[in-house]
Amino acid sequence: MARIVMKFGGAALASIEHIRNVAKKAIAEKERGFEVVVVTTSMRGMAKEIAKMARDLSDNASKRELNALFSTTSHLSSTLVAIALQEEGYDAVSLTGWQAGIQTDDMYSNARIDELDASQIEKHLKQGEIVIVAGGQGIDNSRNITTLGKGGAETSAIAIAAKLKAERVDVYTNVDGVYTADPSHVAGAQKLKEISYDEMLELSNLGSQVLHPRAVELAKKFQIPVVIRSSETDTVGTLLKEEVEMEKNLIVRGVAYESDVIRLTVGYDAYSNASLADMFTILAENRINVDIIVQAIIDGLKPTVSFTILKEEFAEALRVLEDSKLSLGFSFADFEIGLAKVSIIGSGMTSHPGVAARMFDRLRREDISVKMVSTSEIKVSVVVPQDEMIHAANVLHDEFNLEKALYI
Template sequence: MARIVMKFGSAALASTKHIQDVAKRAIAEKERGYDVVVVTAGMRSMAKELAEMACDLSDSAPKRELDVLLSTSSQLSSALVAIALQEEGYHAVSLTGWQAGIQTDDMYFNARIDDIDVSRIAEHFAQGQIVIVAGEQGINYSQNITTLGKGGAETTAVAIAAALEAERVDIYTNVEGVYTADPSHVARAQKLKEISYDEMLELSNLGSQIIHPRAVELAKKFQIPVIIRSSVVDTVGTLLKEEVGMEKNLIVRGVAYESDVIRLTVGYDAYSDASLADMFTILAKNRINVDIIVQAIIDGLKPTVSFTILKEEFAEALRVLEDSKLSLGFSFADFEIGLAKVSIVGSGMASNPGVAARMFDRLRREGIPVKMVSTSEIKVSVVVPQDEMICAANALHDEFNLEQALYV
């Protein structure tokens, strides 16, 4: 029997009425003849309340205990979905991450999935049951509960789909699909019928909140079709797959942006003191994501390297750098706040020169200064003042005629 995996976010699990709707969607797929796995995110209000209680008790609660605590949020939602399904007369069972066979590394708060043993899920399928898995969690090699961090639920869903060789993954969100830009801030944004894994990966890394890049990476690796669809209305979503058609010959297919970007600059007394490899190795070991990197070596000036990080990682990045200052050999560190990153993405950019020039020229005409630049074959990103972010996104959406992306 064919298998599918359905992932529901916290907004789709916000009340008993929402949970009943989730159950009905799962039942509909079961009635179509599928073996069904439902992956639930944590209940946001519950997770927030639990975190606040932990903070009231301790300013430095052990990460192990916090993972045990916060993992209960998605366990609650999975059990409630199972109860709703059973009330509708269907056989269903809820499983925690470790019961579902999700093996992770030892990094609390931000664990990575190493393996999934789906034998127990298969046993429940053989009994005709719908399986509900608590997302965002697993168990490490010391038999301790771990949580997967941001994007944990959709990453769980895609990983389970790969292990089960499922037909597809449906990601239910509070939007109707993937748009050429955020429709809440770009009025002429259009929904895409299809988008490639590579394009979606870039958009996810560049600020799109629809699906986490870890989930997209897994989907691409195992060639799992993923549909991004609404948990509110029954409409056609956006299909993620390897290759998509070039509608209307659009070179750029999306604009993304990300606020609260910080530029960190590290300076050295001499170039011989600098080791970029050592610095970024230490940051990586602490799972601090570094984005745009610019090194400056100019005669008569001290060499510097600047890079961007997100606001929530700023304090940890400073701590790591300060703790490693002697071994890294830098003389000073400075930072600039109030920045944002705006990006254009499109697989057609690889074979069409001049896209970056058009982007820079349009931003110049809009009077928006560009502070840093990063490029790849299918994207160009710029760092701009945060108060110019929305203006830049709208201008670039207009510049590349994305309102013509009528895919639905």
């Protein structure tokens, strides 16, 4: 029997009525002949309430206890969905991450899945039950509960789908698909019928909140089709897969942006003191994500390397650099705030030279200053002043005619 995995986010679990709606969607797939696994995240607002309770008790709670605490939020929603399904007359069982066989490393709050033993899920599916798994959590080798951090629930869903050889994963969100840009801020943004793994990965890395990059990477690795769809309305979503049909031969298929970007600049007295490998290895070991990197070596000036990080990682990045200053050999570190990143994405860019020049020319004509640039085969990103971010996104969406394309 074919299998389907359904992942529901916080918006879909916001109330008892929402939970009943989740149960109805799962029942509909069951009635279509699928074996169904539902993956839940926490109910909307629940994590914040629990975090406040923990802070009221202690400003220095251990990571182990905080992970155990936050894992209860998705566990709560999974059990409520199971109860709703049972009330409708269907056999259903809820499983925690560790009961579902999710084995992780021991990096609390940002754990990675090492193994997945799906034998318990398989057993319940063979018994005709709908299985509801608490997403975003697992257990490490010491049997401590871990949480997977951002994107953990959809990552759990795709990992389970890969292990079960599911037909697809349906990700239910508060949007009805993937758009050429954020429709709430970019005029004429259109919904895409399909998007490739590579394009979605770039969009996710560049600020789109629809699907986390780690989930996209896993879907691409195991070639799992993913449908991003609305939890509120019964509309066709966006299909994520390897190859897509190119609507009207679009070169650029999306514009993404990300606010609160910080540029960190590290300077050295001499080039011989600089080791980019050492610096970025230390940052990576502390799981600090570095994005755009620019190195400057100019005669007569001290060599520098600049890179961008997100605001929430700024304090940790400074701490790591300061703790490692002697071993890294740099003489000073500086930073600039009030920046944003705006990007254009499209697999058609690979075979169409001149896209970056067209982008830069339009930004110049709009008097939007470009502070840093990063490119790949299918994207171009620029760092601009944050107060120009929305303006830049709109003019680039217009420049590449995304509002005139034919979509669903």
